[in-house]
Amino acid sequence: MASLNNILQFFVPKDKTFFPLFEKATANLILMANALHEVVNLPANERNALFQKIEEYEAIGEDIAKEVNLQLSTNFITPFDREDIHALISAIDNIAGNIYGASSRMRLYHVDKITKSIRKLTEIVLEACQQIDGAVKELENLKKVKRIKEACNRIYKLENKSDTVYDKAVADLFENETDVKNIIKYKEVLSVLETAADKCKSVANVMESIAVKHS
Numbered sequence: 225m226a227s228l229n230n231i232l233q234f235f236v237p238k239d240k241t242f243f244p245l246f247e248k249a250t251a252n253l254i255l256m257a258n259a260l261h262e263v264v265n266l267p268a269n270e271r272n273a274l275f276q277k278i279e280e281y282e283a284i285g286e287d288i289a290k291e292v293n294l295q296l297s298t299n300f301i302t303p304f305d306r307e308d309i310h311a312l313i314s315a316i317d318n319i320a321g322n323i324y325g326a327s328s329r330m331r332l333y334h335v336d337k338i339t340k341s342i343r344k345l346t347e348i349v350l351e352a353c354q355q356i357d358g359a360v361k362e363l364e365n366l367k368k369v370k371r372i373k374e375a376c377n378r379i380y381k382l383e384n385k386s387d388t389v390y391d392k393a394v395a396d397l398f399e400n401e402t403d404v405k406n407i408i409k410y411k412e413v414l415s416v417l418e419t420a421a422d423k424c425k426s427v428a429n430v431m432e433s434i435a436v437k438h439s
Contacts, residue, residue, distance in 0.1 A: 241295050242303050243364045249288045249316045250357040256281040256323045257350040263327065264343050268336040275331045282324035289317040303364075308434050315427040316356070322420035323349065326413055333409035341393030342410075345386055345417035352382045352424035359431050366438040373435060376428040383428075386421035390414055 256278055263274045292313040296306055303309075326346075329335070335342075359375035362368045393414050401407050 241299060242292065242309060245288055245292050245295070246312065246316075246360050246363065247357075249285060249292075249313060250353070250360045252281055252285050252288065253316060253320055253323075253353045254350075254357055256285070256320055257346070257353040260323055260327055261346045261350045263330065264338045264346050268334075271331070275327055278324055278327040282320050285317055285320040289313050304434050304438065308430060308437075312427065312430045312434070315423060315430055318423040319349075319353065319356075319420055319427065322416050322423055325416040326420065329409070329413050329416060333412065335409055335413055339393065339410070341389055341396075342413060342417065344389050345393075345414065345421065348382050348386045348389070349417060349420045349424065352379050352421060355379050355382070356424060356427050356431075359428075363431065363434060366435065369435045369438070372431055376432045376435075379424050379428040383421050383425040386418050390418040 259274045263271050355375045359372045362371045
Protein backbone atom coordinates (compact mmCIF):
# COMPACT_ATOMS: atom_id res chain seq x y z
CA MET A 225 0.00 0.00 0.00
CA ALA A 226 1.33 3.44 -0.93
CA SER A 227 2.28 5.61 2.01
CA LEU A 228 0.51 8.91 2.63
CA ASN A 229 3.74 10.64 1.67
CA ASN A 230 3.74 8.90 -1.74
CA ILE A 231 0.09 9.76 -2.38
CA LEU A 232 0.58 13.41 -1.46
CA GLN A 233 3.51 13.68 -3.86
CA PHE A 234 1.04 13.62 -6.76
CA PHE A 235 -0.47 16.89 -5.55
CA VAL A 236 2.64 18.93 -4.79
CA PRO A 237 5.15 20.69 -7.07
CA LYS A 238 8.35 18.92 -8.13
CA ASP A 239 10.80 18.78 -5.25
CA LYS A 240 13.26 21.68 -5.34
CA THR A 241 14.88 21.07 -1.98
CA PHE A 242 16.19 17.57 -1.47
CA PHE A 243 17.41 16.56 -4.93
CA PRO A 244 19.64 19.63 -5.36
CA LEU A 245 21.12 18.90 -1.92
CA PHE A 246 21.75 15.24 -2.79
CA GLU A 247 23.47 16.28 -6.01
CA LYS A 248 25.60 18.85 -4.17
CA ALA A 249 26.61 16.16 -1.69
CA THR A 250 27.65 13.66 -4.37
CA ALA A 251 29.43 16.32 -6.46
CA ASN A 252 31.37 17.25 -3.32
CA LEU A 253 32.12 13.56 -2.77
CA ILE A 254 33.70 13.32 -6.23
CA LEU A 255 35.84 16.37 -5.51
CA MET A 256 37.08 14.68 -2.33
CA ALA A 257 37.73 11.30 -3.96
CA ASN A 258 39.46 12.90 -6.93
CA ALA A 259 41.66 15.03 -4.64
CA LEU A 260 42.66 11.94 -2.66
CA HIS A 261 43.49 10.10 -5.88
CA GLU A 262 45.65 13.06 -6.89
CA VAL A 263 47.37 13.01 -3.49
CA VAL A 264 48.56 9.42 -3.92
CA ASN A 265 50.05 10.27 -7.30
CA LEU A 266 52.08 13.25 -6.08
CA PRO A 267 55.45 13.45 -4.30
CA ALA A 268 55.09 13.83 -0.52
CA ASN A 269 56.22 17.48 -0.55
CA GLU A 270 53.44 18.47 -3.00
CA ARG A 271 50.43 17.07 -1.15
CA ASN A 272 49.65 19.67 1.51
CA ALA A 273 47.41 21.89 -0.61
CA LEU A 274 45.26 18.88 -1.52
CA PHE A 275 45.14 17.67 2.09
CA GLN A 276 43.75 21.09 2.97
CA LYS A 277 41.23 20.94 0.12
CA ILE A 278 39.98 17.55 1.29
CA GLU A 279 39.47 18.92 4.80
CA GLU A 280 37.48 21.84 3.34
CA TYR A 281 35.36 19.50 1.21
CA GLU A 282 34.62 17.35 4.24
CA ALA A 283 33.33 20.41 6.12
CA ILE A 284 31.14 21.32 3.12
CA GLY A 285 29.75 17.78 3.10
CA GLU A 286 28.87 18.02 6.78
CA ASP A 287 27.05 21.31 6.16
CA ILE A 288 25.04 19.73 3.33
CA ALA A 289 24.10 16.77 5.55
CA LYS A 290 22.97 19.18 8.29
CA GLU A 291 20.88 21.11 5.78
CA VAL A 292 19.18 17.93 4.56
CA ASN A 293 18.31 16.94 8.12
CA LEU A 294 17.07 20.48 8.83
CA GLN A 295 14.82 20.32 5.77
CA LEU A 296 13.54 16.95 6.94
CA SER A 297 12.43 18.55 10.19
CA THR A 298 10.64 21.45 8.48
CA ASN A 299 9.13 19.96 5.29
CA PHE A 300 5.88 18.03 5.53
CA ILE A 301 6.18 16.54 2.04
CA THR A 302 9.34 14.72 0.96
CA PRO A 303 10.16 13.08 -2.40
CA PHE A 304 10.42 9.67 -0.73
CA ASP A 305 10.33 8.19 2.77
CA ARG A 306 12.00 10.27 5.46
CA GLU A 307 14.02 7.36 6.80
CA ASP A 308 15.41 6.76 3.31
CA ILE A 309 16.39 10.41 2.92
CA HIS A 310 18.15 10.34 6.28
CA ALA A 311 19.85 7.03 5.47
CA LEU A 312 21.01 8.28 2.06
CA ILE A 313 22.57 11.53 3.25
CA SER A 314 24.10 9.80 6.29
CA ALA A 315 25.70 7.13 4.09
CA ILE A 316 27.08 9.77 1.70
CA ASP A 317 28.45 11.70 4.68
CA ASN A 318 30.10 8.50 5.98
CA ILE A 319 31.98 8.08 2.70
CA ALA A 320 33.22 11.66 2.95
CA GLY A 321 34.30 11.07 6.54
CA ASN A 322 36.36 8.06 5.56
CA ILE A 323 37.96 9.77 2.57
CA TYR A 324 38.97 12.56 4.92
CA GLY A 325 40.12 9.93 7.44
CA ALA A 326 42.44 8.37 4.87
CA SER A 327 43.79 11.79 3.90
CA SER A 328 44.42 12.88 7.48
CA ARG A 329 46.17 9.61 8.35
CA MET A 330 48.47 9.94 5.34
CA ARG A 331 49.38 13.41 6.52
CA LEU A 332 49.66 12.76 10.26
CA TYR A 333 51.49 9.44 9.94
CA HIS A 334 53.83 10.76 7.21
CA VAL A 335 52.92 8.05 4.74
CA ASP A 336 55.38 9.30 2.15
CA LYS A 337 55.74 6.14 0.09
CA ILE A 338 52.45 5.28 -1.56
CA THR A 339 51.93 1.61 -2.33
CA LYS A 340 50.14 0.16 -5.36
CA SER A 341 47.39 -1.10 -3.06
CA ILE A 342 46.71 2.37 -1.64
CA ARG A 343 46.57 3.76 -5.17
CA LYS A 344 44.22 1.01 -6.28
CA LEU A 345 41.87 1.57 -3.35
CA THR A 346 41.68 5.31 -4.08
CA GLU A 347 40.83 4.45 -7.71
CA ILE A 348 38.06 2.12 -6.56
CA VAL A 349 36.62 4.72 -4.17
CA LEU A 350 36.69 7.40 -6.88
CA GLU A 351 34.95 5.15 -9.39
CA ALA A 352 32.32 4.14 -6.83
CA CYS A 353 31.67 7.81 -6.00
CA GLN A 354 31.21 8.54 -9.71
CA GLN A 355 28.65 5.73 -9.92
CA ILE A 356 26.86 7.13 -6.86
CA ASP A 357 26.73 10.60 -8.42
CA GLY A 358 25.18 9.23 -11.61
CA ALA A 359 22.62 7.12 -9.75
CA VAL A 360 21.59 9.94 -7.41
CA LYS A 361 20.77 12.09 -10.46
CA GLU A 362 18.39 9.32 -11.58
CA LEU A 363 16.52 9.32 -8.25
CA GLU A 364 14.58 12.40 -9.33
CA ASN A 365 13.00 10.40 -12.13
CA LEU A 366 12.25 7.00 -10.69
CA LYS A 367 10.97 5.74 -14.04
CA LYS A 368 14.62 4.94 -14.80
CA VAL A 369 14.96 2.37 -12.03
CA LYS A 370 17.04 0.08 -14.25
CA ARG A 371 19.85 2.68 -14.46
CA ILE A 372 19.92 3.01 -10.68
CA LYS A 373 20.10 -0.77 -10.21
CA GLU A 374 22.87 -1.06 -12.81
CA ALA A 375 24.92 1.62 -11.01
CA CYS A 376 24.32 -0.14 -7.69
CA ASN A 377 25.53 -3.44 -9.15
CA ARG A 378 28.72 -1.75 -10.36
CA ILE A 379 29.25 -0.32 -6.87
CA TYR A 380 28.80 -3.77 -5.32
CA LYS A 381 31.44 -5.18 -7.68
CA LEU A 382 33.82 -2.35 -6.85
CA GLU A 383 33.34 -2.95 -3.13
CA ASN A 384 34.10 -6.66 -3.61
CA LYS A 385 37.25 -5.68 -5.48
CA SER A 386 38.26 -3.38 -2.62
CA ASP A 387 37.97 -6.32 -0.17
CA THR A 388 40.30 -8.39 -2.34
CA VAL A 389 42.84 -5.56 -2.69
CA TYR A 390 42.72 -4.83 1.04
CA ASP A 391 43.13 -8.47 2.13
CA LYS A 392 46.11 -8.99 -0.18
CA ALA A 393 47.71 -5.69 0.85
CA VAL A 394 47.45 -6.50 4.58
CA ALA A 395 48.81 -10.02 4.02
CA ASP A 396 51.76 -8.60 2.05
CA LEU A 397 52.33 -5.99 4.74
CA PHE A 398 52.61 -8.57 7.53
CA GLU A 399 54.78 -10.82 5.41
CA ASN A 400 57.25 -8.27 4.05
CA GLU A 401 57.35 -5.31 6.47
CA THR A 402 59.56 -5.60 9.54
CA ASP A 403 59.04 -2.11 11.01
CA VAL A 404 56.07 -2.28 13.40
CA LYS A 405 55.37 1.45 13.02
CA ASN A 406 55.07 1.05 9.26
CA ILE A 407 52.76 -1.92 9.66
CA ILE A 408 50.47 0.12 11.91
CA LYS A 409 50.35 3.26 9.80
CA TYR A 410 49.91 1.50 6.45
CA LYS A 411 47.26 -0.83 7.80
CA GLU A 412 45.40 2.19 9.20
CA VAL A 413 45.35 3.92 5.80
CA LEU A 414 44.36 0.73 3.98
CA SER A 415 41.60 0.06 6.50
CA VAL A 416 40.02 3.51 6.19
CA LEU A 417 40.12 3.32 2.39
CA GLU A 418 38.45 -0.10 2.46
CA THR A 419 35.82 1.30 4.82
CA ALA A 420 35.18 4.18 2.39
CA ALA A 421 34.47 1.61 -0.33
CA ASP A 422 32.21 -0.29 2.08
CA LYS A 423 30.26 2.92 2.78
CA CYS A 424 29.80 3.31 -0.99
CA LYS A 425 28.05 -0.06 -0.84
CA SER A 426 25.83 1.32 1.95
CA VAL A 427 24.75 4.18 -0.33
CA ALA A 428 23.98 1.68 -3.09
CA ASN A 429 21.86 -0.34 -0.65
CA VAL A 430 19.78 2.74 0.19
CA MET A 431 19.38 3.79 -3.45
CA GLU A 432 18.34 0.29 -4.48
CA SER A 433 15.79 0.19 -1.65
CA ILE A 434 14.33 3.52 -2.80
CA ALA A 435 14.21 2.32 -6.41
CA VAL A 436 12.42 -0.92 -5.44
CA LYS A 437 9.82 0.92 -3.35
CA HIS A 438 9.02 3.30 -6.20
CA SER A 439 9.22 0.91 -9.16
